[in-house]
Amino acid sequence: DGGITQSPKYLFRKEGQNVTLSCEQNLNHDAMYWYRQDPGQGLRLIYYSQIVNDFQKGDIAEGYSVSREKKESFPLTVTSAQKNPTAFYLCASTDRSYGYTFGSGTRLTVV
């Protein structure tokens, strides 16, 4: 079945460490997105990419980095510069002719 796979489902990070969240899709979608969600709040856009080797900052890009070397993959790195990284992270993709498809999310906790 086509879809988006995010891994890991749960991730624990020590303060000062960088961590990378994986997002893979087999939907042949051009555009991919990363959102952050804090408890009781809506989703906020971190980064998005419309095509391979190109990406744009969203509303809260500081402390995050991305790459888009392959159409299927859009990994997100949470760097040590992100002061409050504990959150639920969601990846999405779209071919723009239909709705967005979301992954099941990664819950990141700083310990």
Added chain:
Amino acid sequence: DAKTTQPTSMDCAEGRAANLPCNHSTISGNEYVYWYRQIHSQGPQYIIHGLKNNETNEMASLIITEDRKSSTLILPHATLRDTAVYYCIVRVVETSGSRLTFGEGTQLTVNP
């Protein structure tokens, strides 16, 4: 960006219709209205979208007012599994593509 306003929470009895309102008074002519829902700790699920006309699919109906300043999502026969946060979103179209901007949504609770 056109912003949306939704009630924070709503309740509905199982088997009855759930009508979820959304205001988007600053929407521009080429912006679509999208609805998604999110069950706790899962990724949002696409429900329906529309531009001007009313839309219906197997999940729901979308009613958009003639002036496009508000819309209503209708779940015709709500079940307990419809309990979720429902997001009304206006699609922002930029030169580099499009993206969805989420508000805080409406927590719908379907009661037995």
